[in-house]
Structures are given as structure tokens and as C-alpha cells.
Amino acid sequence: MKKRLIALSASAAALVLSLSACSGDTGDGAADPKTPSGPAISHIHGVGIHPSDGKLYVATHNGVYTPDEDGRPQLVGDRKDDFMGFAIGEDGKFLASGHPAPGRDAPANLGLIESTDKGRTWQDRSLSGEVDFHAIDQAHGTIYGYDSTNGLLRVSKDGVTWEKRGELRALDIAVSPGDPDTVLATTESGLARSTDGGKTFGPGAEPLMAHVSWTAPEALYGIDPAGRLNLSADGGKSWKEVGTVPGGQPQALTAVDAGRLVAATQDGVYESVDAGKTFTKRLDVSSGGGH
Incomplete structure (x- = not known):
């Protein structure tokens, strides 16, 4: 029991550090050194697979990247903003939030921004200057965003008008694909559950998770x-360990479907096509914290 408590305390400490990192960070202008393998990327905040072509996109502290034909990271577009919350919808649109790159004339908090051309260009949607979403999920024709600036969940049908919902301190969120009222949030005390669309959340409970993703009901x-x-095949009531993502502390997780998922850790972005039993590295990552 003592060893278990020590392990839980260490995990909780790691999650607290993740919750604290990059909150209100406007970017440090970190160098983007050129190496034989291409630019170095670190501080990953989101990963996604585009539904039209299966291409990987990685949202980082210094822009959005995608692998080239040789697997080297290539900057998408020309914006090196600190992309925090990041999601790719079923319609292929990118949604994101974060902070502008150093020297760019923009509010410190980007609010919700959108790209309809796979990240080459971005448009402001709403809450510019007001909100930094650290987690974004789309389900049931609705956008769910964790507003880290104010410590609450916001919900929107159109990405313009938002409803404020429950207050909490979270790292990641996931919405049930079968029930719009069921929302999970990862907190320093464990998984917090809402059964009223995020208006209220129960206390965090084991297991302690850093990131969650819920694409298929099972x-x-x-x-x-x-x-x-x-x-979990029952919406988080019970869990089974299926594997370990290589590379240390996780930075992001996205399930594409029931068997395919992408995860970022401190040394790489990894993909599994067998429900997490095995992983293949898709991109190298310079060690750095996530959120």
C-alpha cells in the first residue's frame, strides 16, 4: 500500500506540473534549430489525424507541424504561435487556441481560431483576447472547450456564442460519443465526471489520468x-491497462477510432493501429513539457 501511495503521489505531482505549465505563456521565442533531420519540435499540446488523407498534424509551442515524405517535421503555414488546445473535426476543420508568436501583433490569448485549409491559414472565430483554451473536443455538433484562463468549461454550437458551464481545474477533457451530457475531465485528484453536459462535475477519482480521448462508445x-x-469499454467505470506509450511523460493523446490512436510523449509522437498494444514512432521530439 505504501508503494502505491508513493506512486500515486508522484503521478499527481507530474499532473500538477502539467496543469501549471504554459498557463498564460506567450511564447519564449525558443530557437528552431535546423538539423539533418529537420527542425526540432517540442512542447506538444495536441495531435490529430486528418480524416481526408490520414495525415498527422502536431500542434506545438512553436507552430503546427506535419511529417514530410521522409518523416521529418515540416512547419504548416507560416505561423509559429503557441498552439494550445487543438482538434481536427470530422469535417476536416482545425480548431485551436493559444498565444501569438513573439513579435506578432495579436492579443495574448487567441480565443478560438479556425483553419479550413489544414493549418496553412487561420481565422479568428471568437473570444480573442479573452480566453486560452487548453483542451478542445467536438461531439454532437458542439464544441467543448476548457477555458484555462478562467478555469471553466465552455460550450458552443457555432464557435461564436458560448455558454459558461462548470468551474474546475483540468488538463484535458473528453465527451462521450454516445451521450452529450457525459463529459470527463482529467484533474490532479483523478477523473472528474459530469452527467449534465459539463454544468457540474463530481470530485476527481482514481484512476489518475493525464489525457483522455473518447471516439467510440466502447x-x-x-x-x-x-x-x-x-x-475502458464502459465509459470509465472500469479500466484495463493495454500498453505503455514509449518516451516518458505524455503530452497529448487522440483516438482516431476504436483501434487507432496517436500519442505524444517527451521524445516522440507515436501511433498505434492495434488499440495500444504496439506503437510506431512517427516524429522525433526534443524533450520538453506539454501543457
Whole structure:
């Protein structure tokens, strides 16, 4: 029992650090050194697969990147903003938030921004200057965003008009694909659950997860602060450890479907096509914190 408590305390400490990192960070202008393998990327805040062509996109502290034909990271577009919350919808549109790159004339908090051309260009949608979304999820024709600036969940049908919902301190959120009223949030005390669309959340409870992703009703994935990947087939009531994502502390997790998922850790972006049993590295990452 003592060893378990020590392990839980260490995991909780790691999650607290993740919750604190990059909150209100406007970017440090970190160098983007050129190496034989291409630009170095770090501080990943989101990963996604485009539904039209299966291409990987990685949102980082210094722009959005995608692998070239040789697997080297290539900057998409010309904006090196600090992309925080990031999601690719079923319609292929990118939604994101964060902070502008150093020297760019823009509010410190970008609010919700959108790209309809796979990240080459971006348009302001709403809440510019007001909100930094650290987590974004889309389900049931609705956008769910965790507003880290104010510590609450916001919900919008059109990405312009938002409803304020429950207050909490979270790192990631996931919405049930079968029930718009069921929302999970990863907190420093464990998974917090809402059954009223995020208006209220219960107390955090074990297991402690850093990131969650819920694309199929029978496949809720969660990755703990140590990188252990867990799967729940009953909406989080019970969990089974299915594998470990290589590379240390996790930075992002996205399930594409019940068997395919992408996860970012401190040394790489990894993909699994067998429900987390095995992983293939898609991109190298310079060690750095996530959110």
C-alpha cells in the first residue's frame, strides 16, 4: 500500500506540473534549430489525424507541424504561435487556441481560431483576447472547450456564442460519443465526471489520468502521467491497462477510432493501429513539457 501511495503521489505531482505549465505563456521565442533531420519540435499540446488523407498534424509551442515524405517535421503555414488546445473535426476543420508568436501583433490569448485549409491559414472565430483554451473536443455538433484562463468549461454550437458551464481545474477533457451530457475531465485528484453536459462535475477519482480521448462508445482511452495507456469499454467505470506509450511523460493523446490512436510523449509522437498494444514512432521530439 505504501508503494502505491508513493506512486500515486508522484503521478499527481507530474499532473500538477502539467496543469501549471504554459498557463498564460506567450511564447519564449525558443530557437528552431535546423538539423539533418529537420527542425526540432517540442512542447506538444495536441495531435490529430486528418480524416481526408490520414495525415498527422502536431500542434506545438512553436507552430503546427506535419511529417514530410521522409518523416521529418515540416512547419504548416507560416505561423509559429503557441498552439494550445487543438482538434481536427470530422469535417476536416482545425480548431485551436493559444498565444501569438513573439513579435506578432495579436492579443495574448487567441480565443478560438479556425483553419479550413489544414493549418496553412487561420481565422479568428471568437473570444480573442479573452480566453486560452487548453483542451478542445467536438461531439454532437458542439464544441467543448476548457477555458484555462478562467478555469471553466465552455460550450458552443457555432464557435461564436458560448455558454459558461462548470468551474474546475483540468488538463484535458473528453465527451462521450454516445451521450452529450457525459463529459470527463482529467484533474490532479483523478477523473472528474459530469452527467449534465459539463454544468457540474463530481470530485476527481482514481484512476489518475493525464489525457483522455473518447471516439467510440466502447473505446475510451486514458494515459496516465507515467505513459501507461488504459482502455475502458464502459465509459470509465472500469479500466484495463493495454500498453505503455514509449518516451516518458505524455503530452497529448487522440483516438482516431476504436483501434487507432496517436500519442505524444517527451521524445516522440507515436501511433498505434492495434488499440495500444504496439506503437510506431512517427516524429522525433526534443524533450520538453506539454501543457
